[in-house]
Amino acid sequence: MKATIMLCDAVQVAAGKFFILGGGWSFIGPEPIPSALAVKIDIDWNEIESNHHWELFLSDEDGVPFTIPTPEGDQPVEVRGDFEAGRVEGAIPGSSISLPLAINIPPLPLEEGKRYVWRLVIDGETHEDWAVAFSVRSAEDEINESGPY
Numbered sequence: 261m262k263a264t265i266m267l268c269d270a271v272q273v274a275a276g277k278f279f280i281l282g283g284g285w286s287f288i289g290p291e292p293i294p295s296a297l298a299v300k301i302d303i304d305w306n307e308i309e310s311n312h313h314w315e316l317f318l319s320d321e322d323g324v325p326f327t328i329p330t331p332e333g334d335q336p337v338e339v340r341g342d343f344e345a346g347r348v349e350g351a352i353p354g355s356s357i358s359l360p361l362a363i364n365i366p367p368l369p370l371e372e373g374k375r376y377v378w379r380l381v382i383d384g385e386t387h388e389d390w391a392v393a394f395s396v397r398s399a400e401d402e403i404n405e406s407g408p409y
Contacts, residue, residue: 262302262356263380265392271296271362278360289396292367297378297392299361303345305354314382315340316363321375321393328369339363373398 269282278298288295297316318326318337325336345357370376373396380390 261304261307261382263382263387263390264300265378265380265390266298267378267392267394268296268298270294270364271298273360273362276358276360278362286394287397288394289370290372290399290401292369294367295365297361297363297365299363299380301343301359301361301382302356303359304356308345308347308357311342311344312383313340313342314361314380317379317381318368319377319379321377323377326368326370326376337368339365370396372396 266280266283267285268280269285271281271283272279278300280298283298299314299316301314303312316339320326327334327336341361343359343361345359348357351357375393375395377391377393379386382390
């Protein structure tokens with residue numbers, strides 16, 4: 261399998277395609293705002309019609325899980341789900357099938373001046389390029405004319 265992850269302001273999936281608002285940024289904040297992940301998974305022909313499990317984990321640049329307070333105590337920020345891709349009528353044998361996932365995240369209390377990483381794990385496996393990093397501006401940082409991203 262291959263996967264591509266893009267940070268965005270918001271994302272939806274309809275008819276097997278992404279509809280992305282404000283995609284491709286790598287800086288956020290400093291104030292907490294909603295964000296999203298557009299995740300495109302390319303499923304190999306031999307992995308189609310099998311159950312798969314995916315997980316996304318948010319950590320700081322040192323790999324320490326990012327946690328938020330809950331009534332049950334601090335909990336790591338994680339998103340997970342399952343998928344099974346079926347064969348597409350007319351697909352050429354051996355071709356891969358693309359699965360788009362839209363994950364919208366509420367505002368998180370991220371620490372200013374830090375770098376964070378979303379890491380994808382599928383069926384217990386991850387790869388170096390199955391991650392996307394971003395930085396949180398400090399309140400003192402100037403926002404240039406091109407906008408807050």
